[in-house]
Amino acid sequence: MQHSQAFYNHHLPGAIVNKVKDLTAAIPELLALVVDQLLPTLLTVLIALGFLASVHVYFAMALALWIVCYISASIYFAQQSQSLSRNTAESRSKLSGYYVDLFSNILTVRLFSAYRIEKANTAHYLSQFVAAERKKDR
Numbered sequence: 001m002q003h004s005q006a007f008y009n010h011h012l013p014g015a016i017v018n019k020v021k022d023l024t025a026a027i028p029e030l031l032a033l034v035v036d037q038l039l040p041t042l043l044t045v046l047i048a049l050g051f052l053a054s055v056h057v058y059f060a061m062a063l064a065l066w067i068v069c070y071i072s073a074s075i076y077f078a079q080q081s082q083s084l085s086r087n088t089a090e091s092r093s094k095l096s097g098y099y100v101d102l103f104s105n106i107l108t109v110r111l112f113s114a115y116r117i118e119k120a121n122t123a124h125y126l127s128q129f130v131a132a133e134r135k136k137d138r
Helices: 005-011 012-053 057-104 106-112 114-137
Strands: none
Touching: 012 057, 057 106, 057 114
16 A cells, blocks of 8 residues: 555556465465474474584584585575566466456456457466466476
8 A cells, every 4th residue: 555656557456466465375384384394393403413412523513514505505596496486476476467357357358458459468478477487497
């Protein structure tokens, strides 16, 4: 609601609704990820480091070095895939927004719009989404 009118003029209403919907769905997923996966993994690593340190400090240092390398590689690849995922989500949102707008105004489209133009627009948004999805999956 705080955005300018230009924002609403340049974004399909369905796309805005999809972004809000995706955000509200992501919050419980994030909490579940932290509670179900991150905390048990962190506890396991700490226990393993403590156990290996009790055997010999070099074992714990080797494990700590491996963990640092693993986390560094994970962060690097996560950053690489983040932009691809953002592009895919944006194209999916545009496609869904276009469909919502098209179907909510179907009578207007049928009465006043050329069928070929709407078909071309649909193909355009769909091809953008498919291209982004393929790029992400490489």
